[in-house]
Amino acid sequence: MLVVEKNALSEEIESYVEKYGNDRSALLMILHEIQKKHRHISEFAQQEVARLLNIHPVEVYSVISFFAFLNSNPKGRNLVRICQTISCDMKGKKQVVQAIERELGIKIGETTKDNKFTVEYANCLGLCDMGPAMAINDQVYVNLTPEKAVELLSKVK
Amino acid sequence: MEDKKSLRAPVSQKPHVVPKPEHPEYLGGSITVEINEKKLTVPFGTTILEACKQAQIHIPTLCHHEDLCVAGVCRVCVVEVEGMRTLQASCAFPITAPIKIKTTTNAVRKARKHIIDLLISEHYGECYSCFRNNNCELQSLAKEYGVDHYNFGHVTQPRYEVDNSSYSVVRDMDKCVLCKRCVRTCIDLQEVGVLEAIDRGHNTHIGTFFDKPLAEVICINCGQCINRCPTGALRANDPRDEIWAAIDDPTKHVVIQTAPSPRAAIGEEFGQGAGKSFTGELNTALRRIGFDKVFDTNFTADLTIIEEGTELILRLYKALVKKEIVALPQFTSCSPGWVKYLEHFYPEYIDNLSSAKSPQQMFGALIKTFYAQKAGIDPANIVSVALMPCSAKKFECNRPEMNSSGYKDVDYGLTTRELAQMIKEAGIFLPEMPQSHFDDPFGEASGAGLIFGATGGVMEAALRSVIEFVTGKRVEDVYANADITPVRGFEGIRYAEIPITEVGPVPKLLQHLVPDWNWLKGATLKIAVCHGTANAKKVMEDIKAGGKFSECHFIEFMACPGGCLGGGGQPIPTNEEIRKKRAEAIYNEDKSLPVRKSHENRHVTELYDMFLTDGPCGHISHKLLHTHYVKRGKFIA
Amino acid sequence: MQNHLEVKLGKKTDRKGPVIFSEYKRGEAIKKALSMSREDILFELKDSKLKGRGGAGFPTSTKWMLTAAAKAEKKFIICNADEGEPGTFKDRVLLMEYPELVFDGMVVGGYTIGAQLGIVYLRGEYEYLLKPLEDYLEEMRKDNLLGKNILGKEGFDFDIEIVLGSGAYVCGEETALIESLEGHRGEPRNRPPYPINTGFLGRPTSVNNIETLAAVSHIVVKGGKWFAKFGTDKSSGSKLFSVSGDCEKPGVYELPWGTKISELLEIVGAKNAKAVQIGGASGHCIPKSQFDRTLAYEDVPTGGSVMIFNENRDMLHVLKNFMEFFVDESCGQCTPCRIGNVKLLEGVEMIEKGQYTFAHINKLKELGRTMQLASKCGLGQSSPNPFISILENFKDEIFNRGNGGRNGR
């Protein structure tokens, strides 16, 4: 990482700390912001957060590893999460997943070579009456069919 | 409700601290509970586990540890509380009402057995190839509950790689039961913060920042996590094989120095209760095993006192008389865990560390110079082993700067546990050995060197000398029996002031350094002692904030709770009671010795006459007995 | 139905229900509450016999009374919007369509227990609601429904913050929720202490479900007695049900407690159901033979999830899906749940492959019983429920699978 990048990241994290406070209870929201902007929370970022909140880096890492939506290693530019829980499962999640896997040429859990998509399973998204459901980044899509799912992916930049 | 013991741990790992009543005998201060139909009155807020202990009812535990805050995660300690739908973890349940407890019901027994079965089903490791064989809490539980087959299958593949990157601590997470004692030790008791639970659910494991090898993160090698691990998941990096090989190699001259704390604890490894020293027996055993010479680390502890005490006097002289800017307070530097802690967390204070090496390293340097010369042995053929209570000593002897003899000053740091193992391998039952003395030219040391093993010991040893140097009076006339009690005890941080009302002549040893003591007349020596790095942190933060500790002149820091006697290489288990007994053993041995002050150790004065001829803190001593430190900082690359 | 969820907050007109979906004007409850004393509000709640809608069914009046009685400078009220139970989405609907009920309920709660701050713990999956909800809160501030001296009531300052969760079902458990709010792993705490005296940052804290808070708003306006008119003696009021699975009209329904399962199935157009999972993955599986049981605390209690399975569904597959969920979502701190769920899932896989013995399956059921008793929190205490109830109620189907076992798949 370049020094300039490091400095920019430090400044960014400092601004979150300014916004949410330097108490440990601000941790979750600070991590959210970093995750949202960078799609992952890097080693350096985690140490900066630890420094500013006056906790140990391993504690930050531990919290990140606990939560399914926070990650320490980079993922694709767009994150596709498909609900795997029973109501969506019964409405044809499997077909949707197969279509997506075929379209992108990867298996669930993987990232496309061009780094455009990472596809993952998620547990119930709270859209069970409109299953199968999936989320692309922070937008959700419901009543999917294999065709619809593929079409939606094609619209993503 | 704040748990006093821990501010760092999440509340999920804190007990419900109900303020203990001041007068348990008053109305409402105590509660009568029924345990298995037996009535018992306990103070409000007592945990069920404590109450059962009082009633002499055995409850199995695994994640509970007396030194640590409560976790309540293993669930083997569950009991039935009448009226509650689920079983309750007795270690985490404070009694605040007159409840009825049952500890042996069918549901309780079944639950405990199930939990043990589950843990074992995931446990990859075989007892006969494990250093905790016969001293493992999981193994004992399995025995207690009559496990005779794998009820829920058994893993056949390891899930994790063994991490033996560190000089001090080896982590084998396939033997981990996720009791989190190590986490609570490292984050809460020691406040170093290396280990945490990583991932969740079935993938949960104990790991470091980004799951890096231990050697790459900020571990201070204190080994306190090892001492509290119930299983063989954590162990020290064991040099036994290399040492046996050296012993068996006729071209090698293998010498060992033994520190006082292992001698006060090694009996525990042979089924002897804590609190008895086996110094003489150990000397014999070591010779029988094949060590060519057995030396007493206390000798260099005495030397450390002279060097470190002189350094302190010089710093004070410069500050008070020459008005130079010097780093004060001076910090002790004999605990390598503490030194590394400071290098990481307070690198701006490394100048405050005494440049005097630890006794282990001083000895190392002397063995391959002074002793080699005297005995006419090529230092290249000397293998120097140090019996230490400490896992950080293994790291210390591998520090690149520790080669002032021209060789690696100390080849191996060996812990109490490992040596006990070697003695057993040789078929020797230590307590039955005849006693024998240490070898010359270092001979017996003083009681001052001996008490280094207990928290406050370095300070007391230093004071015994400094007081006599400066006042010209005998310590015994100031403190009865030369027991400087204000610095003794197990209080985490202790502070004392010693007024210097009169001064005497400057002793010969120091005459080339200071002309007289008049500049100290009427001054008050302010000192402090602390043990456990969590306490060290408090003191350092106070110094940073300019509090009362910043006005101290000399502070003793020990990384381990209790000092060296509670070191990371000592016999397992450890708890406050055991540590107190070990301290008693050390202080009793001190009492029994004819010489109890470092400067009265004849061998030390001889060494200055013959070898370190330009005196304490002179050139030769600087080359061999002093060192420097590294500003490490906190960043993990 | 449209693809992209409409995330602007706004009512759907077709919702009907006697209590929660009855007439309500924004701010009504706050205005009314501020004209009452705290005790009066607690009395109304007591009269309403309202029980928490998050699943545990603890009387809300008692929870608030204890939190109100706890002595502390600072107190908190937390709205549990972590709705993670499979098959539940009624809280999302409430937030999207009736935020006034939820937030007004929080303000009333803050007033009653003496809290200065309310925190909404919104599950990460609902991130798309964050912005609209924050806008909504801003409007409330403008109208002095939040902020200082609310509606002119001297000394009553109260505000609401939203914190996003990050994909952990267990954080719906109130003490895990508080842990994660404090910046720790979402691991449930030892209880006691309970949040009512040692909650967020060690202060007295009331954690309430969204639906509970919505009910409070109505109760304050219309009275506890009015609320208690609905439902049964032990289960007062009405309940929102999130219905999904094999039926014609999945969605959120408000029905009074005491409704029979068969009546509910009728309403949602479930023609050939053979089983319903009530209460989500951690709930119970009710077979057809028991469809005349009633939805109520005294018979089949539930947090509101209703998943319907028709004749063609493979119940072992359903069970496997549930067990995978728990293996995924266990926090992993305590032994019975961390390892036990894996063993139960392995058991299901053994049955799937036909490589099991009944002795082993019975052993696993016993293990399930231990998990219910010895786990540290509600997750591990309830995760064996589907294992036990599905294997029990669908023995014939599951153990006579043979080759035809994969029916319908």
Ligand SMILES: Cc1cc2nc3c(=O)[nH]c(=O)nc-3n(C[C@H](O)[C@H](O)[C@H](O)COP(=O)(O)O)c2cc1C
């Ligand atoms: C594993 C687990 C998950 C839970 N998830 C939720 C949830 O998503 N939403 C909720 O309101 N309560 C949930 N609860 C229940 C809460 O712990 C708590 O009882 C509830 O928020 C209290 O609110 P109430 O009294 O209004 O019901 C969960 C409990 C457990 C054990």
Ligand code: SF4
């Ligand atoms: S850790 Fe204990 S149970 Fe495991 S192999 Fe070692 S002695 Fe046996």
Ligand code: SF4
């Ligand atoms: S040796 Fe000490 S610092 Fe290192 S992990 Fe163990 S307890 Fe922490």
Ligand code: SF4
């Ligand atoms: S390494 Fe040892 S102390 Fe740490 S959690 Fe595992 S078993 Fe417990």
Ligand code: SF4
């Ligand atoms: S029961 Fe499961 S979720 Fe609850 S504390 Fe134990 S491991 Fe965590």
Ligand code: FES
């Ligand atoms: S089951 Fe897919 S959203 Fe709930």
Ligand code: FES
């Ligand atoms: S000893 Fe009580 S839960 Fe582990």
